[in-house]
Amino acid sequence: xxxxxxxxxxxxxxxxxxxxxxxxxxxxxxxxxxxxxxxxxxxxxxxxxxxxxxxxxxxxxxxxxxxxxxxxxxxxxxxxxxxxxxxxxxxxxxxxxxxxxxxxxxxxxxxxxxxxxxxxxxxxxxxxxxxxxxxxxxxxxxxxxxxxxxxxxxxxxxxxxxxxxxxxxxxxxxxxxxxxxxxxxxxxxxxxxxxxxxxxxxxxxxxxxxxxxxxxxxxxxxxxxxxxxxxxxxxxxxxxxxxxxxxxxxxxxxxxxxxxxxxxxxxxxxxxxxxxxxxxxxxxxxxxxxxxxxxxxxxxxxxxxxxxxxxxxxxxxxxxxxxxx
Amino acid sequence: xxxxxxxxxxxxxxxxxxxxxxxxxxxxxxxxxxxxxxxxxxxxxxxxxxxxxxxxxxxxxxxxxxxxxxxxxxxxx
Amino acid sequence: xxxxxxxxxxxxxxxxxxxxxxxxxxxxxxxxxxxxxxxxxxxxxxxxxxxxxxxxxxxxxxxxxxxxxxxxxxxxxxxxxxxxxxxxxxxxxxxxxxxxxxxxxxxxxxxxxxxxxxxxxxxxxxxxxxxxxxxxxxxxxxxxxxxxxxxxxxxxxxxxxxxxxxxxxxxxxxxxxxxxxxxxxxxxxxxxxxxxxxxxxxxxxxxxxxxxxxxxxxxxxxxxxxxxxxxxxxxxxxxxxxxxxxxxxxxxxxxxxxxxxxxxxxxxxxxxxxxxxxxxxxxxxxxxxxxxxxxxxxxxxxxxxxxxxxxxxxxxxxxxxxxxxxxxxxxxxxxxxxxxxxxxxxxxxxxxxxxxxxxxxxxxxxxxxxxxxxxxxxxxxxxxxxxxxxxxxxxxxxxxxxxxxxxxxxxxxxxxxxxxxxxxxxxxxxxxxxxxxxxxxxxxxxxxxxxxxxxxxxxxxxxxxxxxxxxxxxxxxxxxxxxxxxxxxxxxxxxxxxxxxxxxxxxxxxxxxxxxxxxxxxxxxxxxxxxxxxxxxxxxxxxxxxxxxxxxxxxxxxxxxxxxxxxxxxxxxxxxxxxx
Ligand SMILES: Cc1cc2nc3c(=O)[nH]c(=O)nc-3n(C[C@H](O)[C@H](O)[C@H](O)COP(=O)(O)OP(=O)(O)OC[C@H]3O[C@@H](n4cnc5c(N)ncnc54)[C@H](O)[C@@H]3O)c2cc1C
Ligand code: SF4
Ligand code: SF4
Numbered sequence: 001x002x003x004x005x006x007x008x009x010x011x012x013x014x015x016x017x018x019x020x021x022x023x024x025x026x027x028x029x030x031x032x033x034x035x036x037x038x039x040x041x042x043x044x045x046x047x048x049x050x051x052x053x054x055x056x057x058x059x060x061x062x063x064x065x066x067x068x069x070x071x072x073x074x075x076x077x078x079x080x081x082x083x084x085x086x087x088x089x090x091x092x093x094x095x096x097x098x099x100x101x102x103x104x105x106x107x108x109x110x111x112x113x114x115x116x117x118x119x120x121x122x123x124x125x126x127x128x129x130x131x132x133x134x135x136x137x138x139x140x141x142x143x144x145x146x147x148x149x150x151x152x153x154x155x156x157x158x159x160x161x162x163x164x165x166x167x168x169x170x171x172x173x174x175x176x177x178x179x180x181x182x183x184x185x186x187x188x189x190x191x192x193x194x195x196x197x198x199x200x201x202x203x204x205x206x207x208x209x210x211x212x213x214x215x216x217x218x219x220x221x222x223x224x225x226x227x228x229x230x231x232x233x234x235x236x237x238x239x240x241x242x243x244x245x246x247x248x249x250x251x252x253x254x255x256x257x258x259x260x261x262x263x264x265x266x267x268x269x270x271x272x273x274x275x276x277x278x279x280x281x282x283x284x285x286x287x288x289x290x291x292x293x294x295x296x297x298x299x300x301x302x303x304x305x306x307x308x309x310x311x312x313x314x315x316x317x318x319x320x321x322x323x324x325x
Numbered sequence: 326x327x328x329x330x331x332x333x334x335x336x337x338x339x340x341x342x343x344x345x346x347x348x349x350x351x352x353x354x355x356x357x358x359x360x361x362x363x364x365x366x367x368x369x370x371x372x373x374x375x376x377x378x379x380x381x382x383x384x385x386x387x388x389x390x391x392x393x394x395x396x397x398x399x400x401x402x
Numbered sequence: 403x404x405x406x407x408x409x410x411x412x413x414x415x416x417x418x419x420x421x422x423x424x425x426x427x428x429x430x431x432x433x434x435x436x437x438x439x440x441x442x443x444x445x446x447x448x449x450x451x452x453x454x455x456x457x458x459x460x461x462x463x464x465x466x467x468x469x470x471x472x473x474x475x476x477x478x479x480x481x482x483x484x485x486x487x488x489x490x491x492x493x494x495x496x497x498x499x500x501x502x503x504x505x506x507x508x509x510x511x512x513x514x515x516x517x518x519x520x521x522x523x524x525x526x527x528x529x530x531x532x533x534x535x536x537x538x539x540x541x542x543x544x545x546x547x548x549x550x551x552x553x554x555x556x557x558x559x560x561x562x563x564x565x566x567x568x569x570x571x572x573x574x575x576x577x578x579x580x581x582x583x584x585x586x587x588x589x590x591x592x593x594x595x596x597x598x599x600x601x602x603x604x605x606x607x608x609x610x611x612x613x614x615x616x617x618x619x620x621x622x623x624x625x626x627x628x629x630x631x632x633x634x635x636x637x638x639x640x641x642x643x644x645x646x647x648x649x650x651x652x653x654x655x656x657x658x659x660x661x662x663x664x665x666x667x668x669x670x671x672x673x674x675x676x677x678x679x680x681x682x683x684x685x686x687x688x689x690x691x692x693x694x695x696x697x698x699x700x701x702x703x704x705x706x707x708x709x710x711x712x713x714x715x716x717x718x719x720x721x722x723x724x725x726x727x728x729x730x731x732x733x734x735x736x737x738x739x740x741x742x743x744x745x746x747x748x749x750x751x752x753x754x755x756x757x758x759x760x761x762x763x764x765x766x767x768x769x770x771x772x773x774x775x776x777x778x779x780x781x782x783x784x785x786x787x788x789x790x791x792x793x794x795x796x797x798x799x800x801x802x803x804x805x806x807x808x809x810x811x812x813x814x815x816x817x818x819x820x821x822x823x824x825x826x827x828x829x830x831x832x833x834x835x836x837x838x839x840x841x842x843x844x845x846x847x848x849x850x851x852x853x854x855x856x857x858x859x860x861x862x863x864x865x866x867x868x869x870x871x872x873x874x875x876x877x878x879x880x881x882x883x884x885x886x887x888x889x890x891x892x893x894x895x896x897x898x899x900x901x902x903x904x905x906x907x908x909x910x911x912x913x914x915x916x917x918x919x920x921x922x923x924x925x926x927x928x929x930x931x932x933x934x935x936x937x938x939x940x941x942x943x944x945x946x947x948x949x950x951x952x953x954x955x956x957x958x959x960x961x962x963x964x965x966x967x968x969x970x971x972x973x974x975x976x977x978x979x980x981x982x
Contacts, residue, residue, distance in 0.1 A: 031389060035555075040804075068514070097516075132747075158523065272671075329684035334596045360891065396734070401655045
């Protein structure tokens, strides 16, 4: 009987198989190398990046994704600039799974490549590597003419969480592309500096509802979010219930007492999702002036709303009891 | 009691022109959780040998040449 | 050579720790065991292929129950799980999971598994439940298995694909000694001696029959036929709360969730035919399923997942996850029916029954170290009794099991089993291949599962259970005396059919033992419609004694996170009365 275990000798005849005349056979050999998990396979795979067959190169890009570190990254970088999109796309996906910061050295130069797809792929890969020396090139990439590249650059900067990047991120608030503005707002969440919170606050007035939604949510995550309490309260009148909902949630999370009434006014909105979050926020703030609103929805047709209303009343009662004790 | 064969229209289809099983590929047969794919002795290509499919898709997703198509089994389509 | 031709043969190997089932918990258990003692031999035995096996074959929509600092606390999580399980919970294991799971998320992230992050690289946890915030989406989750497999290769785990474990071996003192398995393509048998064994064979998902009639269209990965439950039972391990069935809300006719956990954070919800929400219960639980069942059987059904009120862009985002990860054929299915989420709600239904602790509480009884009641035998994931564990629980408790099992193996020598046990098992396994004529496994299985639907599906009626038991016994007799397998693949199905029968018998026994109703629809007994805390605030343990199935009560361990009366009360008000 053959061994019942998977083999660990996949590399044995690799070189020979990689030279097969038939591209399909080369592909099969590459699959085996990727599957081996043996770092010695990287060298074999690296030699295949110039294979004349695009399908083979695509397979190499996928197989290299099974590894990590500078050697595999160097081979993938060559595939990222491949003229065939299927190859480049596979390389970009593989690089995005890398975690070893040392891989950044070979990826960094591509941030300045002439093709937007390559620049995007490189920045996407750098994000998870979180290396400080990627900040400068990423900041420069914020000027890129391609919006998708700018979004990826924001990611690299945002993952690093360095206060020095705040001015650059702030300037993006006027970017012509809504995706860029949305990403920039989200990237400001970490900052402890007031200007970051102020910038997010300004985004509450953005023309795109998804940017406004992100701003309302991000203020709830930012340490200085409370500076925007009044503006968040104003957002409770936003034309989109999605934005109101996030504003309600952030106000609740920050326990803004003067928001109770304006939040209370949301409990009769036609959108049950909003009524439900309004009830929950009233509970989080637990101000006694929230009670009348909760009474109003005690018999709401939506069980989730009723449930949160009950929970909120309980919170208010508990707070009162504590104050009395 | 003698056994009879029961007809069924199988959900997973392999495009013979694209399949490279004859070059040594066994990916779809390897990954299938229900072990229902085989390589045909006659054509040298992969095919669905048993209609016991969870329509989960690894066969299609992992095929290097895009030869596999998973369809929803007729009974629940 | 004919396809899957039977080769008669038996060989033996040995290892320090044997992990059976390479889905979710299994790979993690194997990896942790090996990292604990790199010199030791760790075997991972899998019926399918570890690369794409188990519930997470194509990834998952997200973590359902991530306890991430800043969003939820272990105390709060433990409370919610306790309440969702009507109080029948040994909190220590739940609490331990809650404390450890964040570390595991970080580790999985390090493997290259992608979780949703905001632009600061922090996990973008979503609020779905009433109080805590637990859901962490995985929009690129389809790479989970690839990433795990890579780790196994790096650690040089001994992987045996396409071997189905059939029975455990034990020594005369009851300790575990290894397992017996059979190759699913050649029928060759393999005995694996081991100092410790970890069972990670997933849910018993092929118990009920899906309403479509397609036997493999189950909610659970259809390879999970309950072999683990059957093996644990025959080895003398106790199984907990098997009457607490698993039933899930699914897309009608399709076996994937439309998932409130994916669409929920975006504002989608489950609604009745009037477009109104009706679910009071917060957690995916028996109570929720009862509400679902009631709505379906009232005039207010059918039930739908409502998305049309969402913005076009939001729907696009939901689709990109629903149609790419976990159950990617979801998109294909909706397309075939011409359903566009923008204009039409998704019709929902309830699934067939199964055992699964991952979603309810029915599993092989384990403590907070994943130890079963058999020394040296561990269990983790959907088949172990820690309730509501889901994917992250499988990873976390798999890790706990791997570490503890290796410690056990380091301190024990091989236990000795009786060669006669191997011979007897070989006879049992091969019996269907020795017949010239008989009933094929698919008919045995179909009939078993049809009976499960007819007689065991809740609401549970004692008389129906008695009739069901009688009919099932007849099928068992047929399986034993007349089932035929003409090749190795049919033999695999024949063995699975026997596990399914074992599970059906356990479902009957456990359900009849608990003379009350609890866990909403999961254990709704029409003859005992009330919850009876006085007599039944306890676990039930099912086991094998002198070859017979027996059940006993087991006290719930004292809580480590107390739950105040008023809190219980608050939740109780969410409950609706049976049959309301
Ligand atoms: C459709 C679906 C959607 C889900 N969605 C989510 C979600 O979004 N979030 C979440 O957190 N959880 C989700 N879950 C739950 C989660 O996936 C499971 O709880 C978890 O993966 C269970 O892991 P496991 O290791 O116990 O079982 P599995 O991963 O199923 O592994 C069991 C393994 O055992 C093998 N096996 C079975 N019998 C034998 C045998 N006799 N011999 C050898 N091997 C055997 C099987 O082939 C399989 O590989 C979902 C589950 C399903 C089915
Ligand atoms: S994976 Fe694709 S190419 Fe390979 S055997 Fe299957 S169908 Fe053929
Ligand atoms: S869809 Fe899943 S079960 Fe069906 S053939 Fe493909 S891998 Fe196998």
